Amino acid sequence: MEGQREKLWSKDFILLTICNLLLFMNLQMMTPAFPAYVSGRFHANDFTVSLVISLFALSAIVARLFSGEALKRGKRNQILIAGLCLALLSSAGYFYSGTIAMLLVMRILFGAGFGMVSTTFPTMTSNIIPPKRMGEGMGYFGLSTSLAMSIAPVIGLGLLGEYGFGTLVAAATVLILLIFPLIRLVRTSGAQPAKTMAASQQAGKVQFFDRAILLPCFLNLLLSITYGGLISFIALFGAEAHLANPGWFFLCNAIAILLVRPVSGKIFDRKGHIAVLIPGALLVLVGLLILSYATTMNVLLISAVFYGLGYGILQPSIQAWIINLVTPEKRGMANAAFLNSIDLGIALGSMLLGVIATATSYPAMYRMSALLMVVFLFVYFLYLAGQAKAKRRKAYLASKELGA
Template identity: 50%
Template sequence: MNHSSERLWTSSFITLTLCNLLLFMGLQMTLSTLPAYAEGTLQASSVQVSLVTSLFALSAIASRLFSGKAMEKGGRNLLIFLGLAVSITAVIGYYWAGSILALLLLRMLFGIGFGMASTAFPTMASDIIPIRRMGEGMGYFGLSTSLAMSAGPLIGLSLLQGPGFGSLLISTAAALVLILPLSYRLTRKLPAHHKEPAAPPVAEIRGGTFRRLFIPCLLNFLLSVSYGGLLGFLALYGAEAHLEHIAYFFLFNAVAIVVVRPLSGKIYDRFGPPALLIPGSLFIVAGLLQLSFASSTAALFPAALCYGIGFGSMQPALQTWMIQSVEPRQRGTANGMFFNSLDLGVAIGTMILGSIALYTSFGVMYRYSALAPVLLLLIYTTLLIAKRYNRQKPAPKNSTSHSVAK
């Protein structure tokens, strides 16, 4: 066995993980703060506040459809640097957005740029990570995403409530600018014209890849619905429930994710998705219900830990499941579908949950959001039971041609 081929922590992997961390940090620092800014400064309605998040997510989805084709044609470097340039331009433009319409247009522009870069980095990671350590490697790589999804809102809300909106934008732009030299160094190390192998025929995609990825995409979509409620409305919920330090939820959530991520990758490699998806769903339900009844900062601690354990273990499991379900040439498609289902869940989640909050309250809204992981759990356990039943179903006695290899 070639021991060097099994190395995970290469310089390329470390640099790539850092780039991904900074990219998602730049996203998350504004994703949770711009809704509060839109309501407080631009006097946006609840529906308009939900559009701040959902329009970004929808534009990122549309961008990835183009980005997947560009990856197949060897346009990796173009996606990275053009995507970063567009994202930085949008962040700078937030400062001069004097109306909700201008802010929404800039959010769509940011989504286009983010969709480009966020397609390239995970696909590069799946190429670098040794096959036998894919679950562990994607767990560590995904830790950068989850850590940013937890620490980013904490930093963003602290900057918005402290130094102000200008400092928030400067910090966000700085995080994105730092990726440029790191990406340049990374692309020089990897093949200069890295190119995904030729795309399979349309019939093969429809009959194989899309069918294999549909279930994990659906589960990822349901997982992301509740997360959209956190990103879009947690700051507003803090004001409603008189929780002055609501941003601590993201801090405690980050701690849980950092602890559980390395373990979840190894659990996945040994036991597969069920060992993470079933308990993870229960943790998320518990976290959302505890959050909806929180009346003090101390009550945020168990809620955030439960949600962080669940989300931090389920998200990389779903991504690794999708990557391992396709041929290497189709990893770009798998990663694109993973992030598209995530963004679609966030987009639809913020719109639906925002409508619920409009007629009830944010606390009640979070209780309703717990239905998404419950549905995820019901769908997945039903599929597992059906699969086990089909395996135990005896083959016809009069024919040996229908036997299936386990």
């Protein structure tokens, strides 16, 4: 029985990971194709193009807040089905969006559906992962997102270029359709303990956030700001540095993430977050510094490896840490907060680092971005010092009680 409880690779775990892969494949196939399509089809300016991305992100953030609360109250199936239906209808709706206004409506609807589903999948997964293997399990689950990030943009842009927007929309819609039969095969109830659920419903308190997860969410926000600077400006940085194809940065970055995530998860489970967060932050710091001095493709790819290793260590470890800090019925809220810290960080990184780049240069911007990881380490060390002080005080009071 013990071995069975510790099993990670169950049928439900595999199915949920595949479903998450299909969801993020849809997102990553469409997102990089939209700027080219919108500017070409509607002759839109840069501000309008940015709305296609930003309205989606805002809609997803708001949807996750309410989804986390609904999941806490046991409405998992309703949230999942409603979110999938919204994602399906809006994905198909892109094809019939003859005006920019209608396309923006579809993006808002897709953001809402995506926010609901992307909160539910990791919550369901965290409920079936053995507690002692949470870091490893969330690391493997997160590989679905990393895999989508590495291959979907290439597929999406290829379909757009070769066959047109209609074919791309059809392919993305089919990906969402495939989730419906797969999710029906998942048997886990993801149920909360009856006593905890009853207490939660009786209290009737709406809680979008928990102070217990403030620190890891803030650290994840800092990490995500650096990533926002990468996805927004790496192409412009590459052009300025006369690099042939800076897009290779993301491929090497994704490969490094895929390689390190399973290992870092096991270390997290055995030794805790202190064993992974410090080396992960240092790797990201070094990667950004190397990138800021890149003048050749080899240096660019080396920076991608360092950044990918650090990012692959940090993100799933922070997510597992957040999940471990809350009770089971709050995991939906915790996952929503984790995902929102990513989206908010990327948005802030795109805006704030863009201002810095305009005032200085892209290399200087990436060096400033590296300073965020110094802040990351400083805040984390303050937390560790506070924990150590509290532990010593607790031991001192316990010894005094024994002496009395």
